[in-house]
Amino acid sequence: MAPLDKKIKKFLKNSIRIAPKISDKGELAELRTGLVSQYPQTRKDAIKQTIKQMTLGKDVSTLFPDVLKNIATNDIEQKKLVYLYVMNYAETHPELCILVVNTFVTDAQDPNPLIRCMAIRTMSMIRVDKILEYIETPLRKTLQDDNPYVRKTAVICVAKLFQVNKILCIELGVLEDLSYSLSDENPMVIANAIASLNEIYSLDETAVKLPELISRHVDKFLNALNECTEWARITILTALSEYQAKDTMDANNIITRVKAHLQHVNPAVVLATIKVIIKNMNYMDAGQQTELIQKKISSALVSLMSTPPELQYVALKNIRIILEKYPEILTKELRIFYIKFNDPLYVKLEKVEILIRLVDPSNLKQCTLLLNELKEYSMEFEPEFVSRCILGLSQLGIKYSNEKFIQKVLDILIELVESGQNSINDGCCIAMCNLLRHCPTNASMSKSICSLLNSWSSPVTLLQQDSAKCNYIWLMGEYPQYFSTLGDKINEFVENFTGESTLTQTSLLITVVKLHNTLEGSVLQNVLELATHETSEVDVRDMAMIYWRCLSIDDSSALVSQLCNLHAPVIDSTIDKFTPEVLEKLLGQLGTISSIYFTPMDDSMRKKLQHQNIIKGKHLDELQDLAKNELENKTNDDILLDFDSESVNTAANQTQNNNLLGDLDDLFDFGTSSSTTNGNSSTGSAAEGISQLSLGNNNSDKTSGTADSNTQDLLNLF
Numbered sequence: 001m002a003p004l005d006k007k008i009k010k011f012l013k014n015s016i017r018i019a020p021k022i023s024d025k026g027e028l029a030e031l032r033t034g035l036v037s038q039y040p041q042t043r044k045d046a047i048k049q050t051i052k053q054m055t056l057g058k059d060v061s062t063l064f065p066d067v068l069k070n071i072a073t074n075d076i077e078q079k080k081l082v083y084l085y086v087m088n089y090a091e092t093h094p095e096l097c098i099l100v101v102n103t104f105v106t107d108a109q110d111p112n113p114l115i116r117c118m119a120i121r122t123m124s125m126i127r128v129d130k131i132l133e134y135i136e137t138p139l140r141k142t143l144q145d146d147n148p149y150v151r152k153t154a155v156i157c158v159a160k161l162f163q164v165n166k167i168l169c170i171e172l173g174v175l176e177d178l179s180y181s182l183s184d185e186n187p188m189v190i191a192n193a194i195a196s197l198n199e200i201y202s203l204d205e206t207a208v209k210l211p212e213l214i215s216r217h218v219d220k221f222l223n224a225l226n227e228c229t230e231w232a233r234i235t236i237l238t239a240l241s242e243y244q245a246k247d248t249m250d251a252n253n254i255i256t257r258v259k260a261h262l263q264h265v266n267p268a269v270v271l272a273t274i275k276v277i278i279k280n281m282n283y284m285d286a287g288q289q290t291e292l293i294q295k296k297i298s299s300a301l302v303s304l305m306s307t308p309p310e311l312q313y314v315a316l317k318n319i320r321i322i323l324e325k326y327p328e329i330l331t332k333e334l335r336i337f338y339i340k341f342n343d344p345l346y347v348k349l350e351k352v353e354i355l356i357r358l359v360d361p362s363n364l365k366q367c368t369l370l371l372n373e374l375k376e377y378s379m380e381f382e383p384e385f386v387s388r389c390i391l392g393l394s395q396l397g398i399k400y401s402n403e404k405f406i407q408k409v410l411d412i413l414i415e416l417v418e419s420g421q422n423s424i425n426d427g428c429c430i431a432m433c434n435l436l437r438h439c440p441t442n443a444s445m446s447k448s449i450c451s452l453l454n455s456w457s458s459p460v461t462l463l464q465q466d467s468a469k470c471n472y473i474w475l476m477g478e479y480p481q482y483f484s485t486l487g488d489k490i491n492e493f494v495e496n497f498t499g500e501s502t503l504t505q506t507s508l509l510i511t512v513v514k515l516h517n518t519l520e521g522s523v524l525q526n527v528l529e530l531a532t533h534e535t536s537e538v539d540v541r542d543m544a545m546i547y548w549r550c551l552s553i554d555d556s557s558a559l560v561s562q563l564c565n566l567h568a569p570v571i572d573s574t575i576d577k578f579t580p581e582v583l584e585k586l587l588g589q590l591g592t593i594s595s596i597y598f599t600p601m602d603d604s605m606r607k608k609l610q611h612q613n614i615i616k617g618k619h620l621d622e623l624q625d626l627a628k629n630e631l632e633n634k635t636n637d638d639i640l641l642d643f644d645s646e647s648v649n650t651a652a653n654q655t656q657n658n659n660l661l662g663d664l665d666d667l668f669d670f671g672t673s674s675s676t677t678n679g680n681s682s683t684g685s686a687a688e689g690i691s692q693l694s695l696g697n698n699n700s701d702k703t704s705g706t707a708d709s710n711t712q713d714l715l716n717l718f
Contacts, residue, residue, distance in 0.1 A: 027053075028062060035066040043070055047081045054088060061089045064096055071103050076114055079107075083122045090126040097128050104131075108138035113147040120150075124157035127164055135161065136172045143177045148186035155181050155189060159196035163203065175200070175208060182217045187224035191232030194221075194239045214243050222257045230266045234591075237261070237272035241279050241588060251280035255293060262300040267311050270300050271318055271591035278325065278587055294329050297322075301329075305336050309344050316350035318595050321586045323357050324578055331360050334370070339377060348385050352377070356395050356575060367400045375412050378424070387427035390416065394431035395574050398438045406435055410445060414452060426468035429453065433471035436478075437571045450475060450482030460492050466501035469493075473504065477511030478567070480518060487520055494523060497530045505531065505540045513547050514564045524551075 034046025047070060053060050071082045090097050107119035120142045123135050142154035158178045162169040181193040201210040221236050245251035261273040274297055284290055304315035337351045359370050377389040397409035417428045432449045439445060456462050463469045473493060480486050493508050509531050516524040531544035550559055585600035594601050
């Protein structure tokens with residue numbers, strides 16, 4: 001019974017908790033007393049309290065020596081807590097970290113694999129050069145460890161070491177060991193090795209030859225795909241999506257072996273699988289086999305619509321990209337994307353986008369069903385959703401491109417406008433103008449639209465969106481004969497010119513120039529003055545100056561009539577589409593953040609991320625050294641804060657400005673910048689041009705001064 005008594009006594013001793021004595025010195029003194037207690041459980045409780053204070057943001061770095069004394073223990077939980085503390089405060093006490101080196105090296109050879117993992121993981125994350133010098137032997141041993149859990153942790157530690165100290169990682173030669181890990185027997189080790197190599201490749205593409213490594217281990221990846229966790233599958237599938245198939249047989253082999261994952265419960269695995277299949281479908285000829293693959297993709301995409309709303313949103317974004325490449329892949333699944341009453345707003349908006357793109361323009365029945373659906377959606381209470389549905393009505397009418405069907409759409413829009421809801425006026429105005437741009441020769445349609453919009457007493461106050469006002473002004477310029485109070489409405493917009501946005505100002509300027517012969521008074525002159533003096537938009541000012549110059553030419557009747565007879569081109573579609581280059585990049589980045597924002601990750605964004613990774617975790621002194629080295633690598637001309645060369649730069653800028661003024665003189669024929677006489681003669685001709693256009697002789701002096709100041713504004717602008 002003696003051994004049993006000893007075990008009982010030892011158990012009681014380890015389980016005893018002695019509350020630290022209350023001290024007047026404060027909380028840190030109490031924690032220090034608990035950390036050096038003779039009772040193990042008391043020390044463990046003190047470590048927990050220390051970690052708690054550290055988590056709350058309090059500075060407990062003064063306890064570093066006392067916490068460090070508790071690192072030599074067989075209690076895994078306590079060792080984990082001490083390692084966490086050491087990682088957090090190692091940079092503030094680098095000299096004390098040397099005392100932990102022997103413990104790290106010893107723990108890396110511990111029989112317990114959990115302790116070996118903790119040791120190598122902590123060593124790779126500590127940003128102290130003296131600690132990293134001793135990491136070679138433990139890291140190499142753990143990379144070749146018998147336990148796969150240790151190996152999969154070690155391969156991730158290589159990427160962490162590379163981020164902390166790139167040069168040391170290359171000198172130790174652990175990158176070669178990491179590359180050999182791709183041939184490991186354990187699928188988790190392979191997946192972690194791929195993730196680690198991806199991280200290193202994103203930081204420095206010259207460090208590892210990732211594309212070559214992937215092409216060499218494709219069969220190994222495909223074998224490991226069925227035996228690892230779902231997140232490891234995503235990593236492997238992402239690597240397979242970067243692989244360029246050698247021929248049709250190779251592409252078909254990859255598709256055959258990965259298509260089983262289209263039925264996976266994790267949507268991320270499904271999207272990663274679709275990305276691999278679409279990448280390899282480019283190598284296959286269109287035929288029955290391709291149709292079968294598309295049907296499987298269609299079934300997988302439909303299954304994603306039974307997920308929670310957040311995942312549905314991601315799926316809808318990716319479906320929108322896929323439909324650009326294969327528009328007929330979900331044609332028979334239109335009802336799946338109908339709006340449900342409990343869908344959140346962001347899902348509703350994306351479903352409308354998909355429905356418009358998904359409908360078959362050659363199927364009248366399908367288009368009619370969707371038309372009725374959009375009509376019902378337009379009577380909802382959410383303004384943003386209603387506006388999107390109204391725009392969808394016009395997009396559907398233009399897509400079907402039949403005047404009878406478009407007339408049905410127009411009748412629905414007129415009914416919505418007559419319902420008296422002011423919140424839908426903007427969307428209805430834009431939608432009706434889009435229909436007119438698609439059918440500009442339909443006189444009955446244009447007459448009914450203009451008569452309806454002409455009944456609005458004050459469109460400036462009724463319309464809120466910039467694009468809606470722009471379309472309304474365009475409509476007045478295109479069909480002035482249908483507006484009985486044309487002058488009053490244009491004067492109302494002119495009075496509010498400075499408060500309008502860029503599109504409205506531009507449209508108003510074009511319309512006034514177009515209708516200057518029919519407008520009474522000095523409307524044209526007022527708009528030109530406002531556009532050149534009262535606005536800060538460069539495009540509006542430039543356009544006003546060009547118009548002014550054209551109108552001031554002596555023989556300007558032909559030019560002005562040509563400007564006034566210009567019409568907007570006929571639009572065939574108002575649905576946004578990606579360019580072929582952007583579409584191919586987005587298809588290769590399905591399931592990533594790029595597919596959500598429709599912004600592919602390019603080289604410039606990767607370099608920006610690399611720069612962020614470089615400066616991450618650096619101290620102020622290190623950042624100052626980086627900035628100093630960057631400035632030293634630049635020439636003196638690129639340094640903006642080089643005050644010694646101020647006079648030289650000033651002279652160079654003066655010469656450059658003179659050259660710009662000379663180029664502008666040649667372009668606009670205003671004469672040299674120093675010649676006042678030529679400038680006055682130009683402004684005089686501008687005044688004569690305005691007076692010849694029946695703007696009134698009383699305003700000629702004012703026009704001359706305006707043109708003179710506008711000329712100076714244009715020169716200052718450049």
